[in-house]
Amino acid sequence: MESYKVYVEVTVKFSTDGVMMPVEFIWEDGTKYIIDKVKSKERCASRKAGGTGIMYTVLVDGKECHLYYEFDKWFMERKSA
Amino acid sequence: MEKVVLHSDANCFYASVEMLYHPEYVGKPLAVGGDPEARHGIVLTANYIAKRSGVKTGMALWQAKQVCPDLIFVPPRMDLYLKFSSMLREIYSEYTNQIEPYGCDEAWLDVTDSSLLKGNGRKIAEEINRRVKKELGITVSIGISWNKIFAKLGSDYKKPDGITEFNRTNYRELIWKLPVSDLLYVGRSTNRTLQKYGIRTIGELARTDPNFLERQLGKMGLVIFSFANGWDDSPVTAESYHAPIKSIGNSTTTPRDLECDQDVQIILMALTESVAARLRKHGFKCNEVSISIRDNDLYHFSRQKKIQEPTDITDEIMKAAYQLFKENYHWSRPIRSLGIRADDLVMGTVPVQLDLFMNEQRREKQEKLDRAVDEIRRRFGYHSVQRAFMYQDKVLSSLDAQKSHTVHPVGYFNGR
Numbered sequence: 388m389e390s391y392k393v394y395v396e397v398t399v400k401f402s403t404d405g406v407m408m409p410v411e412f413i414w415e416d417g418t419k420y421i422i423d424k425v426k427s428k429e430r431c432a433s434r435k436a437g438g439t440g441i442m443y444t445v446l447v448d449g450k451e452c453h454l455y456y457e458f459d460k461w462f463m464e465r466k467s468a
Numbered sequence: 469m470e471k472v473v474l475h476s477d478a479n480c481f482y483a484s485v486e487m488l489y490h491p492e493y494v495g496k497p498l499a500v501g502g503d504p505e506a507r508h509g510i511v512l513t514a515n516y517i518a519k520r521s522g523v524k525t526g527m528a529l530w531q532a533k534q535v536c537p538d539l540i541f542v543p544p545r546m547d548l549y550l551k552f553s554s555m556l557r558e559i560y561s562e563y564t565n566q567i568e569p570y571g572c573d574e575a576w577l578d579v580t581d582s583s584l585l586k587g588n589g590r591k592i593a594e595e596i597n598r599r600v601k602k603e604l605g606i607t608v609s610i611g612i613s614w615n616k617i618f619a620k621l622g623s624d625y626k627k628p629d630g631i632t633e634f635n636r637t638n639y640r641e642l643i644w645k646l647p648v649s650d651l652l653y654v655g656r657s658t659n660r661t662l663q664k665y666g667i668r669t670i671g672e673l674a675r676t677d678p679n680f681l682e683r684q685l686g687k688m689g690l691v692i693f694s695f696a697n698g699w700d701d702s703p704v705t706a707e708s709y710h711a712p713i714k715s716i717g718n719s720t721t722t723p724r725d726l727e728c729d730q731d732v733q734i735i736l737m738a739l740t741e742s743v744a745a746r747l748r749k750h751g752f753k754c755n756e757v758s759i760s761i762r763d764n765d766l767y768h769f770s771r772q773k774k775i776q777e778p779t780d781i782t783d784e785i786m787k788a789a790y791q792l793f794k795e796n797y798h799w800s801r802p803i804r805s806l807g808i809r810a811d812d813l814v815m816g817t818v819p820v821q822l823d824l825f826m827n828e829q830r831r832e833k834q835e836k837l838d839r840a841v842d843e844i845r846r847r848f849g850y851h852s853v854q855r856a857f858m859y860q861d862k863v864l865s866s867l868d869a870q871k872s873h874t875v876h877p878v879g880y881f882n883g884r
């Protein structure tokens with residue numbers, strides 16, 4: 388069984404006052420996804436993937452998904468393992 | 469207004485963090501334990517499933533495997549747990565600035581002044597409980613009361629993930645039924661004494677004549693008597709991890725069981741060298757030395773003694789530690805782990821009353837010698853210079869105590 392936790396490569400943008408926002412990420416199959424909008428950020432644990440981090444709820448192609456910033460890495464949840 | 473104190477306790481802290489990071493082990497018994505190869509093989513924390521099969525903290529790995537054959541072991545990741553510990557504190561700090569950590573998984577919070585903004589004790593407790601679950605993926609049990617002692621009993625009352633409030637109307641009915649050993653500072657030997665006089669519950673303790681308790685247990689008799697009655701007004705002292713150092717200690721589980729005085733001398737020397745070097749590094753001297761001993765049956769005790777003059781000299785601390793050992797251990801069993809601690813610290817620059825019968829010249833020489841050794845080790849590594857007698861057993865003396873990891877328990881009274 389594969390893990391539900393997928394570490395992804397993320398490009399982020401820092402604003403002049405130091406706020407970090409993800410701009411795009413690359414899924415494990417190499418596809419690049421552009422983030423249209425960050426809807427919210429809050430600390431949240433992911434029981435499915437196993438871990439905790441700052442969860443960014445983002446819109447990609449009109450679909451909502453979650454990116455977790457875990458100390459110094461980014462992960463996402465796989466739909467099914 | 470009466471104080472509102474919360475005590476928050478992260479349930480099976482290390483194990484809960486590991487459960488979060490290993491979703492594949494859901495529903496399975498899990499224990500966080502040391503490296504079996506290096507013989508530091510004891511259970512640090514077990515999850516509830518493992519605990520139900522009889523796995524207990526402090527068990528050797530093989531013992532735990534015996535009572536629970538399916539037990540999954542994961543090695544400890546202290547840095548991760550400390551990150552969780554500070555994330556917990558971050559949540560607490562949104563409700564009060566008066567937070568007193570007790571170890572890395574427990575803390576007292578004085579929320580008396582937060583009620584206008586955040587609601588009463590129960591509301592805050594519920595909010596913290598819910599947030600920790602959602603944000604960190606672990607659970608906390610919280611006790612609410614008007615004093616720290618009862619708040620702590622409350623966090624123990626319903627586990628995991630419970631909230632218990634002890635107020636003036638229900639404490640007699642609830643707390644007084646609890647066994648007296650649940651009370652903070654009623655350890656094994658105090659409990660034995662109390663049992664001898666038929667004092668089994670906290671209520672029975674609360675109704676005992678305090679003079680009798682003082683005669684039997686000394687000053688601590690009065691302290692636990694007050695605790696049992698809820699007369700504890702010690703403040704929740706906001707204290708960060710950078711609190712002034714009160715003691716410096718080191719302990720180790722040895723690579724093999726210690727069986728004779730020479731073994732003990734070697735390990736004590738390695739530990740003393742580490743402790744004394746750290747005293748010197750921070751510019752402290754100690755007035756008291758204590759040792760702790762755990763035999764291979766995991767029976768544990770500690771003893772301390774005052775020393776004549778404040779010191780940071782390795783040989784003097786070693787002498788005191790070894791003397792303590794000789795006075796208090798009679799080799800009923802081999803020893804599994806040893807610890808030494810320098811207590812009652814003062815600044816190294818403290819004026820000292822010279823003693824006619826102590827050779828101050830010699831002490832000065834020893835101080836210089838220690839400094840020279842510290843400098844050599846700083847530049848060329850710990851093992852670059854060794855005492856000759858350490859070479860009598862290279863396995864034991866291979867210990868570089870200063871480098872190995874240590875975690876210190878904190879006292880309730882904070883030196884008050």
